[in-house]
Amino acid sequence: MSRHELLQFWRKHHPREPGIGVCNFNLPMIRRAVEQIGAPIASHQLEYHPFLSQAPMLAYLRSKAIPLTAYAPLAQGRAANDATLAAVGRKHGATAAQIAIAWLLDREGIIAIPKAGRPESQKANLDALGISLDEDRAAIAALPKDPALRSAAICTGMGCSRVSGPCLKGRRIEGLSASRPRDAA
Ligand SMILES: NC(=O)c1ccc[n+]([C@@H]2O[C@H](COP(=O)([O-])OP(=O)(O)OC[C@H]3O[C@@H](n4cnc5c(N)ncnc54)[C@H](OP(=O)(O)O)[C@@H]3O)[C@@H](O)[C@H]2O)c1
Numbered sequence: 001m002s003r004h005e006l007l008q009f010w011r012k013h014h015p016r017e018p019g020i021g022v023c024n025f026n027l028p029m030i031r032r033a034v035e036q037i038g039a040p041i042a043s044h045q046l047e048y049h050p051f052l053s054q055a056p057m058l059a060y061l062r063s064k065a066i067p068l069t070a071y072a073p074l075a076q077g078r079a080a081n082d083a084t085l086a087a088v089g090r091k092h093g094a095t096a097a098q099i100a101i102a103w104l105l106d107r108e109g110i111i112a113i114p115k116a117g118r119p120e121s122q123k124a125n126l127d128a129l130g131i132s133l134d135e136d137r138a139a140i141a142a143l144p145k146d147p148a149l150r151s152a153a154i155c156t157g158m159g160c161s162r163v164s165g166p167c168l169k170g171r172r173i174e175g176l177s178a179s180r181p182r183d184a185a
Contacts, residue, residue: 045069050143073112088136102131
């Protein structure tokens, strides 16, 4: 089946779906999906938090108006114990975890899907929607990055063979989003 036929097939069998959710594509893969195949990508789900740069990917997704869905937005809980995030949090009457989420949501084209089992964490994460960081953004963006985090999350093919977590391929994306037209890293 050619790429064109594949796309026609998908449109015929999913007429009401606005687009496809993909995850853990690297730049060549997402470019191929968008530019060569013409796939209507609804969102690209990637690991993203203050300890991981996704600047080139984010720039590309924005240029194509594709939202980035940030998974593990708290670096699997690590953000809750970070001293810089905690210091910023004290200024805003918020926790370090809330600041990490606010840093993502306060930017154009980013959705965050924190996982929280405890009700107090769930409420805190929703409350992060109301935090506006302004001049504190630079200190958060300057946090040291850990390249090892990303290498574990990039898949080797058109699937997610090296990732143990679930993927939202082909399903509706739901998460926190309060993107505003501003930003940097
Ligand atoms: N597509 C993919 O390849 C992929 C890969 C990995 C993960 N994911 C998805 O991404 C989502 C989140 O990822 P994740 O669970 O790995 O990491 P995460 O959301 O960054 O971190 C979850 C951890 O943070 C804690 N937490 C949540 N809110 C908190 C708060 N306000 N204060 C303090 N601690 C807080 C949670 O504890 P409590 O539960 O005790 O509150 C839990 O231990 C999941 O739905 C997962 O399925 C997708």
